[in-house]
Amino acid sequence: MSSNSFGKLLTVTTFGESHGPAIGCVVDGCPPGLEIAAEEFAHDLQRRATGKSRHTSARREADEVEILSGVYEGRTTGTPIALLIRNTDQRSKDYANIAQQFRPGHADYSYWQKYGIRDPRGGGRSSARETTMRVAAGVIAKKWLAQRYGVRVRGYLAQLGEIAPQGFDWNAVEDNPFFWPVAEQVPELESYMDALRKSGDSIGARVNVVADGVPAGWGEPIYGKLDGELAAALMSINAVKGVEIGDGFAAVTQKGTEHRDLMTPQGFLSNHAGGILGGIATGQQITASIVLKPTSSLRLPGQTVDAGGQPVEVVTTGRHDPCVGIRATPIAEAMMALVLMDQALRHRAQCGDVGQVPPRIPGDVRPGQADG
Amino acid sequence: MSSNSFGKLLTVTTFGESHGPAIGCVVDGCPPGLEIAAEEFAHDLQRRATGKSRHTSARREADEVEILSGVYEGRTTGTPIALLIRNTDQRSKDYANIAQQFRPGHADYSYWQKYGIRDPRGGGRSSARETTMRVAAGVIAKKWLAQRYGVRVRGYLAQLGEIAPQGFDWNAVEDNPFFWPVAEQVPELESYMDALRKSGDSIGARVNVVADGVPAGWGEPIYGKLDGELAAALMSINAVKGVEIGDGFAAVTQKGTEHRDLMTPQGFLSNHAGGILGGIATGQQITASIVLKPTSSLRLPGQTVDAGGQPVEVVTTGRHDPCVGIRATPIAEAMMALVLMDQALRHRAQCGDVGQVPPRIPGDVRPGQADG
């Protein structure tokens, strides 16, 4: 299968370069009958968009989605849904000076090593512009999951460099350009980012993403594990260097009695597992956390080599986010939603349908299960 | 594709339950002509084996591999290689009392929710016994990678609860039952484990795994990224709750100037990236780190429910490791080797062959590259 596709039953194939004529995707396997309109993509694309605030890069893209196929009279028909976005704010000359140089920490070098040829304009295929189409595809998955199973996928910025949230409030998250869960800290973040931008440097971040309402039983054993697929999906986001499920690396120092989630007829007493055991959902909240490295595209000079193997100093003058983690929240949500929808379809293929209300604890009746 | 298979060109399909008649795997896509004998599996299987020391579970399996197909006169023929191991030390009655109960923190519950039926003997399919076949398959991948490209994959225990290595020596790793890189600390580990075992509790751990000699260019963009596939492969190992590539979560607090790996004609000046940029190998050492949660199978009682939804207290009396991380090193190596071999085959399919000596820096000649 194409490495530009993912998903087994709900498949997403993306294409397009940062400064090519367009980017797009083909979403296949969506159940028929889902209402979807071009306008519905705007909200999440806007959340992800460059130029949303002064804290992200200055590229301004309309990100207008055209639905090319798979939707008839406002409803999905079961055939592939192709979405297209024209690139409008291309400034290829910004990148002319790096066409023959390899920016340290960037995919320029590894793409060149692999293919012997690369599109240097804005990172070409390796640009985070590709994630626009993940977010677009994720809109479909989020909607279907919500309508069909009441599943809700949400994320937030959980750390910005050394700054950690002092509290937590879902309501705050969408009210600031950082997806930060504590309104009071927003001014602090703004000062931090302003100073960082002035310095020419960048910073890492952590993003958390969770899903509520996932029915127990979604996921598959061994190599199709829900956490394994989440790990792949989240790690595939540009700049991500680590993925945790549940307690993640904190479990290194935990005792078994501390980590295991005890169960009662009223439900689990804790959720260290992040809602997944043996690769299969338990019915609890699914929780994942990722780290995004500080962007490598800096205007502070750095040692590197050119295509001829000669030493050069590189300075990146294009438009780049000083913290790519800020805009990663909707991307991480999209990836989790796409993985969940794919697993949902796979689950009902093998095990029948679980109905719309997820069971909470074993005693519950699970209609349709194990009927072959 | 089957969720009990992984890999695109080098595919591994495993089967078998912990206390069923046998476990096995089918390795397909291996190039023809590789010499392989049944005896060659013994070393890594022994490294992974239960019963290797008093610090791991007391189950004793011969783990004798029978090659059922794909090898003729000692060499692979290009057809599927089936490997079979009979289970010999089954004690199903150990598990009779938990057939109707769900051990907290264990896949018992989620499997039951998914399938409405489960094999309770030793965890059935969800048991870490399945990883035996990953290690067996990994033996083939390790050998091919070493012979064909000089790639070497190795791992070690990088943390045991609160204990971290005080130094590092590859030579120490294979000389103690913990895969610990500092010989002097082994007595401390032994005391710790003895006390832990007596307490009835278990502990988490961290395992690092690295690959040397990986040619720049292996890996694929977007959803076939080398780090994305490593994340999925490593997260699919039982008890793993997090995966890091390179600096991993440490990058949350790093600046861009700190994280980016500068390049010179003599090579990279650091390796925060873990040898992967944009999903593609840079020619540096590939580094990954995983966390293994403390095992949930404890003889200390815990609250749970039974299949009827009633509250019960569960005590697990079977044979279980107090630290599953100890035996995870060869498993993590196997998974990394399998991912690398698969990517190697995919790379030469699309881009031709890179030859046996990996290039270090752009100026190097890369024969066969970009010839279509």
Next chain:
Amino acid sequence: MSSNSFGKLLTVTTFGESHGPAIGCVVDGCPPGLEIAAEEFAHDLQRRATGKSRHTSARREADEVEILSGVYEGRTTGTPIALLIRNTDQRSKDYANIAQQFRPGHADYSYWQKYGIRDPRGGGRSSARETTMRVAAGVIAKKWLAQRYGVRVRGYLAQLGEIAPQGFDWNAVEDNPFFWPVAEQVPELESYMDALRKSGDSIGARVNVVADGVPAGWGEPIYGKLDGELAAALMSINAVKGVEIGDGFAAVTQKGTEHRDLMTPQGFLSNHAGGILGGIATGQQITASIVLKPTSSLRLPGQTVDAGGQPVEVVTTGRHDPCVGIRATPIAEAMMALVLMDQALRHRAQCGDVGQVPPRIPGDVRPGQADG
């Protein structure tokens, strides 16, 4: 995906050489809860078995199936079902003389060209012995299709060289070693085969296979078409050189008014389409027809070359069927059943479940359809 696997959700991976220690398969994706016992494989394996009558090859295999995994207390658990058959009647020395020669019309030569190495014993992996495992896997698919949807898959020999059936009676098919649908013609077939065997030559054949009760809607558009997948599955059977759906090649000379199947509220008036339109089942009987070439393994000498490129005359002295088509009926049934079960699972993943009674005509109620 492995080329020794097929199916998307119900996957079958086979392994094993004709004269290796064993052959086997892994069937994954089967819904949980299906009752299955080792004895249930005997019937179809016996139908396919060599040595069933004097008209097929004299190799005598017990073909005893061992279930290695995926079944607990007589029911499938949803985990991979591994089936193993030990080869017992190996006579490798029969093939010693052809190890360095390429039998004309046989895969000896092409395997050698591909891999540069081959297992010459009985054709190794290219032997029709591999089809034993298809039949075994097909037993599971047939049973599930029958129980869950009332689908029945059956085949028969539709032509033996120049001899065509003079009539048709399903009841006759299983009462003679040829799967011939006209009891009165059996003596004629026996005489024909006796003479053929004496002559040392072989003959081609046609096998028809049909499925009744397939619900309208199974199948997928474009590259996942039901007829496209049947074509691949049937063409993959050893010696098959052509596949037809419905009227097949007869449609070359048909007019549109003759070919199109008119519809009435009571149902279709004909079935030229073979129950498939646009790759999707119409609810009518699915019909397919295949040609099996005459076997190339003859004791009549033939010109060929050896591994050194020198001309030689080859005589095949092993045990071979003079008409491989005779035993192909259960194999073709198995392949059709496996394709249908896979499509059934895929259909309910995307479109929900159609219930057990297939709709006949549009006015019918189709429960669960288009509910997303």
Next chain:
Amino acid sequence: MSSNSFGKLLTVTTFGESHGPAIGCVVDGCPPGLEIAAEEFAHDLQRRATGKSRHTSARREADEVEILSGVYEGRTTGTPIALLIRNTDQRSKDYANIAQQFRPGHADYSYWQKYGIRDPRGGGRSSARETTMRVAAGVIAKKWLAQRYGVRVRGYLAQLGEIAPQGFDWNAVEDNPFFWPVAEQVPELESYMDALRKSGDSIGARVNVVADGVPAGWGEPIYGKLDGELAAALMSINAVKGVEIGDGFAAVTQKGTEHRDLMTPQGFLSNHAGGILGGIATGQQITASIVLKPTSSLRLPGQTVDAGGQPVEVVTTGRHDPCVGIRATPIAEAMMALVLMDQALRHRAQCGDVGQVPPRIPGDVRPGQADG
């Protein structure tokens, strides 16, 4: 994997409806460095185009290909190549009257049964308009195969109803609108088609497609067989009801001594096998033949039912070819080329590269083979 995708390493994903805004495809896995320009698609698209002559449907599409991605400065970069064609000659109202009726012999009914919703405009996704993108993708495959391995794929109309070619000349094929290999018969075909069109009826046809220069060794065993994949690819073309490799159904009545292709140091003495043994190329010409049913879209009235299950008479007034087989030649070529390129990449992944000159007979040196 998406059912709107095919190929394992060279993957093609198509999207778009007959009368939607656009059709397109994403071709992934193409080696880097291949020169390709938008103009290169014109030739084969023109060969396939509706409106090429009065003998095909009157729809007139510019079929202008826009390359959206994957090509930089005229060469492929190894990233996905997206191709887009805007639909310009949509006449949706032509189809308004059949939105609630099911044309007999058409996918209207089966799509409706599957999805419960369908785009009725010109057959929507089931329209042969989709094949435009196959032809476009095929242009890339043809070019790569020719440049890299000297492989050439060509087809011709081999029968039109009862009319069979009286001779054979490749030079004639491209000089008439029928792809007919005998120039002298073209007037006869024209008269036949004129009469047919007047009658309002349609006719079936046979198309042959062959590949020269395919290296021995391409193809894979068992379920990845070259002939199996050709069968799937060709059967997936609209209106195809049968596929033959080599002698195809003629083998039903052949003796083994007649069918087997004898070998000499100078090469094979015949090619009944169609260049494939055991699913793997022998180095001979690959030959395949397909039947295309007469189109079901007729202006002669036919009995059918409507969406309410009521009987109606349907008359199709849109623009339809009286013989869809005429335009199928470039489509069949494209499908064969795509299958071959995919197998070529897979072969060099597992077995190394065979070089550009295909070996003819065993004595030949095969560089790079079996080197692992």
